[in-house]
Amino acid sequence: MPIARPEPQNARVIAxxxxxxxxxxxxxRKNPELRGLPTAVVQYNSWKGGGLIAVGYEARKFGVxxxxxxxxxxxxxxxxxxxxxxxxxxxxxLNLYRNAGSEVVSILxxxxxxxxxxxxxxxxxxxxxAEMMLSETPPEVLEEIDEEVLKSHVLGLHVEGxxxxxxxxxxxxxxxxxxxxxxxxxxxxxxxxxxMKVLYETxxxxxxxxxxxKMLAKLASAMHKPAQQTVVPSSSVKDLLASxxxxxxxxxxxxLGSSLQTDLGVNTIGDLLQFSQExxxxxxxxxxxxxxxxxxxxxxxDAVVDRLLPKSHGCGKTFPGxxxxxxxxxxxxxxxxLCDELSDRIQSDLDQNRRxxxxxxxxxxxxxxxxxxxxxxxxxKSCPLRYGTAKIQEDAVKLFDSGLRDFLGSQHIGWGxxxxxxxxxxxxxxxQGTCSILKFLQGKIPSSTSxxxxxxxxxxxxxxxxxxxxxxIKQKAxxxxxxxxxxxxxxxxxxxxxxxxSVGKTKDVRKSSILKFFxxxxxSFHTMNQACERSSxxxxxxxxxxxxxxxxxxxxxxxxxxxxxxxxxxxxxxxxTRNGYTWGINMENIDPSVLDELPMEIQREIREWFHPxxxxxxxxxxxSIVHYFxxxxxx
DNA sequence: ACGGTTAAAACT
DNA sequence: TAGTTTTAA
Numbered sequence: 001m002p003i004a005r006p007e008p009q010n011a012r013v014i015a016x017x018x019x020x021x022x023x024x025x026x027x028x029r030k031n032p033e034l035r036g037l038p039t040a041v042v043q044y045n046s047w048k049g050g051g052l053i054a055v056g057y058e059a060r061k062f063g064v065x066x067x068x069x070x071x072x073x074x075x076x077x078x079x080x081x082x083x084x085x086x087x088x089x090x091x092x093x094l095n096l097y098r099n100a101g102s103e104v105v106s107i108l109x110x111x112x113x114x115x116x117x118x119x120x121x122x123x124x125x126x127x128x129x130a131e132m133m134l135s136e137t138p139p140e141v142l143e144e145i146d147e148e149v150l151k152s153h154v155l156g157l158h159v160e161g162x163x164x165x166x167x168x169x170x171x172x173x174x175x176x177x178x179x180x181x182x183x184x185x186x187x188x189x190x191x192x193x194x195x196m197k198v199l200y201e202t203x204x205x206x207x208x209x210x211x212x213x214k215m216l217a218k219l220a221s222a223m224h225k226p227a228q229q230t231v232v233p234s235s236s237v238k239d240l241l242a243s244x245x246x247x248x249x250x251x252x253x254x255x256l257g258s259s260l261q262t263d264l265g266v267n268t269i270g271d272l273l274q275f276s277q278e279x280x281x282x283x284x285x286x287x288x289x290x291x292x293x294x295x296x297x298x299x300x301x302d303a304v305v306d307r308l309l310p311k312s313h314g315c316g317k318t319f320p321g322x323x324x325x326x327x328x329x330x331x332x333x334x335x336x337x338l339c340d341e342l343s344d345r346i347q348s349d350l351d352q353n354r355r356x357x358x359x360x361x362x363x364x365x366x367x368x369x370x371x372x373x374x375x376x377x378x379x380x381k382s383c384p385l386r387y388g389t390a391k392i393q394e395d396a397v398k399l400f401d402s403g404l405r406d407f408l409g410s411q412h413i414g415w416g417x418x419x420x421x422x423x424x425x426x427x428x429x430x431x432q433g434t435c436s437i438l439k440f441l442q443g444k445i446p447s448s449t450s451x452x453x454x455x456x457x458x459x460x461x462x463x464x465x466x467x468x469x470x471x472x473i474k475q476k477a478x479x480x481x482x483x484x485x486x487x488x489x490x491x492x493x494x495x496x497x498x499x500x501x502s503v504g505k506t507k508d509v510r511k512s513s514i515l516k517f518f519x520x521x522x523x524s525f526h527t528m529n530q531a532c533e534r535s536s537x538x539x540x541x542x543x544x545x546x547x548x549x550x551x552x553x554x555x556x557x558x559x560x561x562x563x564x565x566x567x568x569x570x571x572x573x574x575x576x577t578r579n580g581y582t583w584g585i586n587m588e589n590i591d592p593s594v595l596d597e598l599p600m601e602i603q604r605e606i607r608e609w610f611h612p613x614x615x616x617x618x619x620x621x622x623x624s625i626v627h628y629f630x631x632x633x634x635x
Numbered sequence: 636a637c638g639g640t641t642a643a644a645a646c647t
Numbered sequence: 648t649a650g651t652t653t654t655a656a
Contacts, residue, residue, distance in 0.1 A: 043638065051638055067637050085639095092639065118641065118656075254655055287644095310641065320636045361650090380651055421639085 007213065007294075007301040011180045013130040013187035014123060014304060016217035017108055017195070017208045019101075020226030022120035023054035026100045027083045029203045038062060038077050042070045043085040043092045049074060050084065057226055089337040091317045094119070095345075103202050105308050108194055115305045123214050124194075125304035130186035139185050140175040149192045152210075153224050156236030181233050184210055188231050195229065215300035216240075218250055237298035242270030249295065256288070272296035309353055313345045316363070316421025324367070324416030328401075331417055335362075335400055336393045338422050343389040346424045350387070357424035360385040360392060362399040364421070366407055369414035378407045378417075385424055396422055 019025065023041040028034045038059035042050040049070020062077035070082050086093045101119045108114055113125040139145060149172065150165040159167045171177075172185040187210045195206055209220025211232035219240070220230040232240065246257045249269055260266040263283065264275065272280070273296050281289030294300060315338050325331045349355050361382035381399040386392065400420075408415060 047636070051636090053638070069636095094639075251655075256654090311643095312641070314640060316639060318636090318638065320638095323636095359650090363651095377652080382650065419638095423641090 007299045010127075011183060011212050013126045013183050013210065014212065014214050014217045015126055015187060015191045015208050015210050016117075016214065016221040017104075017122050017124065017191070017206050018221045018225075019104065019120035019204055019206045021054050021056050022101070022204070023085075023097050024056040024083075025204050026097055028056070029100075030096075031083075034081055034083070037081050038064070038079055039081040039083060040064060040070075040073055041085060042073075042082045045070060045082075045084055048072075049082070052082075053085070089341055090334075091315070091337065091341070093341070100202070100204070104198055104204060104206070107198050107201055109308055111190055111194055113304045113306045114308060116308050116310065123217065123304045124191075126187050126190050126210075127183070129190050130183045133186040133190065134179075134182055138182065139189065140173045142173070145169060145172055145189070146192060148196060149189050151228065152188050152192065153228060153230040154236075155220070155223075155230065155232050155240060180212065181235075184212070184231050184233060188229065191229055195227075213298075213300040214302050214304065215250065215295060216298060219244070219248070234298075238270075241296060241298060242268060244269045246271075256284070259284075260292075269296050309349075309355065311427060312423050312425035313342060313349065313357065313427075314421060314423035315341045315345075316419060318365075318419040319417060324418050325420075326414070326416050331400060331420070332397055334420055335396045335422070338420060339393040339396050340389055342422055342424055343387075343392050346385075347387070349427070353429075355427050355429055356387075357385050358426035358428065359383075359424070360395055360399070361423045361425060362396050362403065362421070363419075363423075364400065364403060364417055365419040366404075366415055366417050368408070368411070369416070379403050392422075 024039050027041055028039060036058065037056075038061075039056040040052045040059050041054040042052050044050045047069075049072070052064070052066055052068050052070065052073055055064050055066055055073075059073070059077055059080050062080070064073045064077050064080060073080050073082065086096055088095075097119055101116075104120075105114065105116050105122055108122050108124060111124065111126060111129050115123040117123055147165075150168050152168055152172075154168055154171050157167055157171055171181075172188065174181070177185075191208045191210050195208060199205055205227035207221050207225045207227060208229040209217040209223070209232065210229060211217040211220055212234060216232045216237065220232045223230045245268055246252045246260050246266060249257070251257075252260065260272075264271075266272055266275075272292055275293070277290060277293040279289075280292045283289065284292065317334060317338065319325050319334075325334065346357050349357070359382050361380055363380040364378040366378040381403045383395055383399060386395060404415070
């Protein structure tokens with residue numbers, strides 16, 4: 001449900017940029033002969049001509065709609081060019097469009113805070129850029145305003161024909177306007193420049209809305225398409241919302257919107273104005289009620305979040321009707337295909353963006369034969385994500401098996417799978433100074449200037465030879481790297497917060513893991529510019545890990561890693577920090593198979609420290625050998 | 636048999 | 648909280 005956020009005091013300039021029939025444009029750029037022709041992008045051509053997922057504007061004139069079948073579109077518009085989505089691994093492959101979306105984002109992100117809202121939409125916070133323009137070269141002093149900007153639509157400025165552009169020009173340049181409108185005028189100029197830049201550099205057109213918040217900007221971007229932009233001055237908001245059907249508002253397209261109509265008799269957003277905040281809260285709870293009250297007044301304080309990349313990666317496929325999968329072997333086959341794609345995508349994300357995913361989730365839809373009971377849903381299952389295609393496949397298959405057992409219970413009857421999907425989520429940035437253990441052993445340690453400043457922590461100051469890490473491990477690891485690219489133990493950072501609140505047996509495992517790890521790897525800490533997060537250990541020793549108190553090692557560790565400055569953070573926790581950073585190590589996502597690469601006796605020793613994690617098919621998840629570790633900056 | 640994704644809130 | 652379900656676009 002929507003959450004209400006108060007509008008920030010000062011007027012913001014927010015833009016929503018939406019690519020016009022994006023997939024079609026991508027295909028038309030790839031094959032320019034399609035330009036100007038009625039075109040649609042379709043997937044799975046075999047059944048009734050496939051399903052349309054994007055329709056060009058020429059084809060829309062014929063009444064062709066998204067979600068029509070290819071055959072149907074052909075009937076309405078015989079000349080339509082149906083372009084198939086690329087297929088890889090037996091399924092639709094959207095990478096072409098994802099990459100095209102990234103091209104656009106990288107251009108749009110240059111003028112202010114940018115939030116990638118979907119593959120073809122972004123929000124921009126242009127407040128600073130607009131304020132800057134207003135103070136340096138406000139529209140009113142400009143000799144000429146770009147002709148393209150004059151094509152903007154300004155809500156509430158109702159003059160058509162020849163005079164339209166003159167009026168827009170006048171509106172943009174009006175010197176008697178209030179500060180808010182002037183800012184929007186600057187925003188319109190900036191957005192037009194950005195859209196031109198997108199067009200020149202990518203050949204894609206887009207539409208945009210410019211307003212004081214995300215909600216209004218989003219509404220506006222859809223009002224004049226394609227390749228146009230719409231400005232929403234504050235003075236136009238009331239009229240705009242008064243006649244806006246509730247379903248047009250983001251978040252009200254589904255059940256909540258229906259309920260508004262049937263339960264409250266509200267047909268337009270403006271109709272909401274007659275209800276008190278309390279009344280709306282009675283019906284829909286505090287959050288949603290307040291949110292409704294706010295949006296009916298054009299208030300929406302959501303910030304534009306600075307995020308250019310997606311928060312998860314997923315892929316899936318449906319197996320409708322007769323295609324349903326009925327054997328374990330066929331399911332495994334498809335799970336493997338999906339994992340193959342997912343593995344590629346998270347690997348690129350790691351290589352290109354230095355981001356790492358922590359959770360693997362599998363979803364499926366299933367039916368039982370001769371089962372009249374309310375169709376119980378196939379449960380989604382997740383487990384820690386291990387990198388490497390084979391490992392992902394292994395884990396995903398286990399997740400499926402576990403899900404299937406839950407789904408079937410004790411019944412021994414026929415089943416079928418009608419959809420499968422997997423996702424990699426909980427993605428975090430790999431901090432500066434992080435590197436794979438192989439690179440570490442090879443001496444290819446990433447420079448960590450942003451984290452250094454503490455002389456004794458400099459990589460250069462401790463030559464690799466000074467590490468006490470067993471020479472044999474080093475040799476073997478280097479040798480195994482020649483044989484396999486698959487072992488890539490990445491040291492990763494994560495604050496240890498959760499350890500203190502873990503329940504059950506795992507905490508003992510983790511505690512000993514921490515201590516043993518420190519005892520055995522102190523020197524690599526120094527070399528790798530890493531240390532432990534003291535606050536977590538404090539927490540651990542004081543509450544959840546009483547056993548820790550018996551270990552005097554902690555102080556020794558502190559000395560070795562060089563903790564010095566004390567700090568009380570906002571939660572009142574006592575942290576030890578260094579150069580403004582709090583250091584942490586991650587105890588999650590342990591991959592037992594990394595041990596296989598090490599000499600036997602080392603393996604044995606390590607196995608004593610850690611219980612091998614059971615994954616995917618048990619209720620115990622996410623334990624317990626150190627897979628990743630590195631420093632992390634704490635907010 | 637409105638598909639393939641992505642995101643985020645609610646629920647537990 | 649972590650994991651799962653639901654809702655929406």
